[in-house]
Amino acid sequence: MAKSTSPKSYGNESISALKGADRVRKRPGVIFGSDGLEGCEHxxxxxxxxxxxxxxxxxxxLITVTRYEDKSIEVEDFGRGCPVDWNEKEQKFNWELVFCELYAGGKYGNSEGDNYEYSLGLNGLGSCATQYASAYFDAVIHRDGYEYALHFEKGENVGGLQKTPYAGKKTGSRFHWKPDLEVFTDIDIPLDYYLDVLKRQAVVNAxxxxxxxxxxxxxxxxxxxxxxxGIIDYVSELAGENALTAPVFWQTERRGRDRPDKPEYKVKLSVSFCFSNTVQRIEHYHNSSWLEHGGSPEKAVKSAFVSAIDGYLKQQGKYQKNESKLTWADVEDCLVLVSNNFSTQTSYENQTKKAINNKFVQDAMTEFLRAQLEVYFIENPQDAGRIAxxxxxNKRSRxxxxxxxxxIKKKLTGAMDISNRVQKFVDCRTKDTARRELYIxxxxxxxxxVKLSRDAxxxxxxxxRGKILNCLKADYAKIFKSEIITDLLKVLGCGVEVHDRHAxxxxxxxxxxxxxxxVVICTDADVDGFQIRTLILTMLYRLTPTLIQQGYVYIAESPLYEINYKEKTxxxxxxxxxxxxxxxxLSGxxxxxxxxxxxxxxxxxxxWLTTMNPATRRLIKVMPEDVENTAAVFDLLLGDNLQGRKDHIANEGYKYLELADIS
Structure with missing residues (x-):
């Protein structure tokens, strides 16, 4: 019998690979981080x-960027000119490597500084990927006394390499392309993007x-x-004339590894900063790329500045007694800082280069900044005092x-209808606290x-809902994470008698x-009910003992037996x-x-008759000693004293044999 074939079958023939321009055109988000405007900008x-x-x-x-009305873009530099002629080693034209092969370029040398010591365009994707993602892409290059011209349409070369002699002195590369709407959902890059990017690049490329x-x-x-x-001019511009301290610029070079088994590389660190009570700005750059999400340098700056300023405050005795330590938010609020780092090896968190995670960069920068700040505070005591x-x-204001x-939140929250905020809580109508009763x-x-039988x-x-936490043993962190407990406390409304950070x-x-x-605790008259009652009492005893001491807490007695004779009960x-x-x-x-x-x-x-009606119900007022005794027994039965529990069962267990579930 022939084997049926489903259009959704998944077999050996189902596997395929994208080739050539399709590697980018069909998956632009993989390369550019997005198939929308952000990817086009990248x-x-x-x-x-x-x-x-x-x-x-x-x-x-000089680098010139042109934004055309038809949404095409041109970038021209006056460097050495991108090599595009025949490559004997690779047995290909360089233009094929640069514009048609991913992960190819002039930045994969065997040693540092072969072509570029600190490279921003590190991964060999940019020129090729952008060409593939364009409706057309034109390259004009001047080098070695020739003008080279290439033309691509939708990722395919048209006409090959055009090479003509060039008598001018200019060298460099000019690329003109139009992003393809078949690849990106939007190609209308706003003017503000260019203004922002070019200004940032001017800042970090002095x-x-x-x-x-x-x-x-x-x-x-x-x-x-x-x-x-470079960056010190930018920091001065940002801070204006009324900064608390004058801008400083620090720079160093270090060598190291991210891990012992990783190769050594070089990092060049530079930082400029000042303090201000009117302006706050922090920007990090790595190999000229703006690290919008920071990463390693951001962590280094946080650690070094908080440590240095906190140490100075302690040394100068500026903290009040028992005052909490300052945080990064307190430093950040008055800091204008730009870091501009370069490394011969860079680990970006992703292709869009918005954060780096080089461990050595973080460690080297932290150590460098801490040492520099220590000296700075000593040499500039007036500035140090103003900073501190x-x-x-900032800290005390925060x-x-x-x-x-x-x-304000607690006050406003207290005024809200708590029935809308606490799951399954049922409120009563009266607002007269002297009459209100809460049945737990x-x-x-x-x-x-109870809802059907109460007086609303x-x-x-x-x-x-479920068994409440044992507050006798649990720490405050667990207690205040318990929704059952916090909901009950919200309904009570009186707050807690606990001085702990978790509260x-x-x-x-x-x-x-x-x-x-x-406050009436109403549970079944069985072992589980008694345990839940004890857990609630223990919670109140630990968190709001005044309620018990002042006589607000009651236990509703539930009848054990219902005795019927004729129509009487x-x-x-x-x-x-x-x-x-x-x-x-009823004798006889x-x-x-x-x-x-x-x-x-x-x-x-x-x-209503046995539990809710004030005229006929039985309520037992809970006294502090009742809770203490109950809690002691409860701790004995459920706590960590194993031998005490064994002894108690051996001595007292016979009294409860009839309650035991033993078949």
Missing amino acids: AVFEILSNAIDEAREGHGS GVTFRLRNQAGGKFETTDFRYEN DQALI ENAERTRLN VEGDSALGS EFQGIMPV KDMAAFDLGNLRWNK WFAYSDKEKNEIVNGA KKCAINRSKGLGENDPEMM
Whole structure:
């Protein structure tokens, strides 16, 4: 019988590989990080990167970028010119390697500095990937006394290499291309992108002019960016004339490894900064690429500056007694800093180069900055004092603002309808605290039964979902992570009597904010019910002991037996009461004696009569000594004292044999 073939079958013939231009055109997000405008912008930066590498090596001091009205782009440099002629070693034309092969280029030498010591366009993807992703791509190169011209359409070369003699003195590369709308969803790169990128590149490439030509209405408007001294000029520009300290510039070179088994590489570190009480800006660059998401240099700056300023504050005795340590936010708020680092090996977090994760760069920069800051504080005592004072102002302002925010939040939260914020909590109608009663019940079934039998005018219900945490043993971190506990505390409204950092989101205890006149624990009259009751009592005893001491906490007694004779019903809350009823009022009569069901199985009339009605219910006021004794037994039975538990069971266990579930 022939084997059926499904159009969705997955076999050996299902595997295919993208080839040539399709590797980029069908998956642009893999190379450029996005198939939208951001990816299109990154393609521009890839071409610009190659021009920057040439200028930084001393080949040309002008880079021109042209933004045309038809959304095409041109980048021209005046470097050595991209090699495109025959490559004897590879037995191919260099233009094929540069524009048609991913991971090929002039930056894969065997040793540092073969062509580019510190390269921004490191990975050999840029020129090829951008060409593949373009509707057309034209390259004009001047070098070795020739002009070379290439033309590509949708990733395919048209016409081969055109080589003609050139008598001029100019050398360099000019690339003109139009991103393809078949590849990118949007190619209309805004003017602001070019202005931002070219300014940033001028900042970190001292002495290089970046010229933007923008075509509008058929005319070209030209804007030049140039920082003769690089990042220190930029920091001075950012800080203005009223900075707390004058900008400084530090630079060094180091060699090291990211791991012992990794090759050694070189890193050139440079940082410029000043402090200000009006401006805050921090930017990191690596091999000229702006690290929007930071990575290694950001971590180094945070560690070094917090450590140095905190050490100075301690040394000068500027902290108040028991005052908390300052944080990065307090330093960052008054810092203007630009780092501009280069390394011969770079580990970017991804192709879009927005963060690096070189461990050696982080370690070297941290060590360098700490040492420099220590000397700086000694040599500039007035500046050090201004920096420390401003950081302290920032810290104390932040802490005061946070306290104010929390107080307002707690106040506003207290005024909200908590029934909208706490799952399954059922409020009562009256706002008169002197009348309000809260019944804490176990589970949804008890919630339903109590809800039907309560007086909705003054009785609210809070169900406990599952077994509550043992607050006798748990630390505060676990306690305040428990939603069951925090929800119950919200419903109570009075806050907690705990001074611990894990209770920072809870209001401080205030009996005046208690929303209830009675807090009634209502559980089944069985072993599980007794345990839940004890857990709730233990929680209240540890977190809000004043409620117990002032007599706000009660236990609702549930009847153990229901005794029926004809149309009359008696409820007994203990074996003694049952015997008194049977041998007293019902002596000699044939009556039905039933063990009471759980709260969730009782009918509303019975619940109202035995548990909810103030005229007929039995409430036991919990006293502090009751909780202490209960907690002690509870700890004995469930705590860590194994031998004590064995001894207790051996001595007292016979009293509870009839309750044991033994078949």
